[in-house]
Amino acid sequence: MKYGFVIPSGDARTVANLAKTAESANWDAIFVWEPVWGIDAWVSLTAAAMVTERLRLGTMITPISRMRPWKLASETATLDNLSGGRVILGVGLGAVDTGFHAFGEVTDRQTRAELLDEGLDILTGLWRGQPFRYSGKHYQVTECDFFPPPPPVQQPRIPIWMVGAWHWPKSMARALRYDGLLPNVLDANKQHQPLTPEAVAAMAAFIQANKPNEPFDIVVEGETPGDKPGEALAKVRPYAEAGATWWLEARWQISRDAAGLQIIEERIKQGPPIFSEK
Numbered sequence: 001m002k003y004g005f006v007i008p009s010g011d012a013r014t015v016a017n018l019a020k021t022a023e024s025a026n027w028d029a030i031f032v033w034e035p036v037w038g039i040d041a042w043v044s045l046t047a048a049a050m051v052t053e054r055l056r057l058g059t060m061i062t063p064i065s066r067m068r069p070w071k072l073a074s075e076t077a078t079l080d081n082l083s084g085g086r087v088i089l090g091v092g093l094g095a096v097d098t099g100f101h102a103f104g105e106v107t108d109r110q111t112r113a114e115l116l117d118e119g120l121d122i123l124t125g126l127w128r129g130q131p132f133r134y135s136g137k138h139y140q141v142t143e144c145d146f147f148p149p150p151p152p153v154q155q156p157r158i159p160i161w162m163v164g165a166w167h168w169p170k171s172m173a174r175a176l177r178y179d180g181l182l183p184n185v186l187d188a189n190k191q192h193q194p195l196t197p198e199a200v201a202a203m204a205a206f207i208q209a210n211k212p213n214e215p216f217d218i219v220v221e222g223e224t225p226g227d228k229p230g231e232a233l234a235k236v237r238p239y240a241e242a243g244a245t246w247w248l249e250a251r252w253q254i255s256r257d258a259a260g261l262q263i264i265e266e267r268i269k270q271g272p273p274i275f276s277e278k
Contacts, residue, residue, distance in 0.1 A: 001240040003272035004029035004248045006060050006221070007264065009256035012044040018268055019048035019055055025271040029056035029088065031248065036066065036099030042075045049083040056086050060248070061163060061182065063094025065115035066105040069122040069139070077127060077152045085153030090182060091116070092163030114138060117174070120160070127157050161219055165190075166203055176210055180217030180246075195220065197238035204243025218243055221250040226270025233273045240275070247272070 005027050007018055019030045030048060034041040045057045057079065064072065080087040093116060094100070096107045106112055118136040125132045125141075129151050134141040152158045163182045164175030175181045183203060185193040193199075200218060207216050220239045224232035224247075236247050249267065254260040 001236065001244065001275060002028040002246050003274070004031055004056070004058070004246060005268055005272075006031045006033075006248055006250040006252070008033065008250075008252055008254060008260075009039075010044075010261055010264075011039055012047040014261065015039075015044040016047035016051050018265060019057075020051045021265065022268050023052045023055040025269055026274065027055065027268065027272055029058055029246075031058045031060040031088075031090065034059050034062045036103055036105065042079060045087075046079055046082065049079060049086065054086075056088050057083060058088030058161075059090050060250070061090040061092045061094065063112075063116075064091055064119035064123070065093060065112035066100065067119065069119040070126060070141070072119070073123045073126040074149055076123075076158055077149050080152035080154055080158055081150055083153075087152070087154070087158045088161060088180075089158055090161045090163075091120070092182065120178075124157055124160075127152055159217070161217060166199060172206070176207065176216075179215070180219055181207070182219050197242040200239055200244050201242035207243075217245045219246040219248060220244045221248045223251055224249060224273055226267045229273055233275070236273050237275070 005022050007015055007030055010018065015032055022030050032041045032044050041059050048057055062072065076087055076089055093109065093112045100107050106115065115138055118139050121136065122134050122139060122141060125134060130145060130148050131143040132141065133143050159180060160178040161180035161182050162175040162178045163184060165171035166183050166185045168186060181203065183195055185195050185199050187193055200220065203218060222235065224235050226232070239247065249272070251264065254263060
């Protein structure tokens with residue numbers, strides 16, 4: 001089990017400072033969210049890269065449907081080179097209530113799914129380098145030879161973690177094309193259900209059946225008490241035993257002010273609930 005910390009707020013300097021603290025406290029990664037309008041995720045992660053050496057750097061999540069995929073390809077490849085191969089790209093459709101309407105972004109779910117798929121095709125194609133061309137429903141790309149960036153350090157690509165809806169075949173098939181699953185459990189009426197260790201075990205079996213012997217991450221979010229390591233381990237262990245490979249400490253509801261950041265910093269300093277065998 002590896003451990004990441006989702007930093008829910010703060011400017012780029014704050015993220016950099018918290019990332020440095022996280023590396024010292026033995027976290028494996030930090031993640032930031034990517035708003036429609038707000039503190040830029042890639043500037044924040046770049047600041048974090050400059051003050052850390054081993055910490056992985058990622059997004060939770062990047063909604064590719066509202067982005068220029070070639071711009072995202074440039075940002076991710078540049079940061080992967082700067083950091084020595086430490087980027088993780090978390091992707092999904094995104095939540096439309098985070099500013100999509102205010103800025104005229106596409107909100108239709110089917111169209112966003114099409115843009116996500118085409119955007120990922122372009123992103124991964126550009127990472128492989130030129131010559132590259134693409135013809136899709138929404139995007140057309142012709143070959144170009146003007147100063148492309150070097151490919152990412154990580155090969156065959158920067159790891160892509162995809163939001164996937166468990167029990168929904170099309171969503172799971174999309175996730176399996178990439179490198180990790182950010183699971184949502186939906187019932188027959190598409191209502192969200194709790195993510196249990198039993199559900200994780202079923203996902204792990206499904207993944208093994210469809211991608212046998214291939215590296216693939218299952219990523220679980222939650223909260224653990226940093227001042228009660230035994231209780232924290234008791235919460236994480238069932239997910240690890242079920243097949244989860246990452247635990248992300250995520251406190252999305254915390255106040256986004258100085259008091260909230262102080263709580264986040266204190267929890268980071270307490271470190272993850274590391275198993276003795278790690």
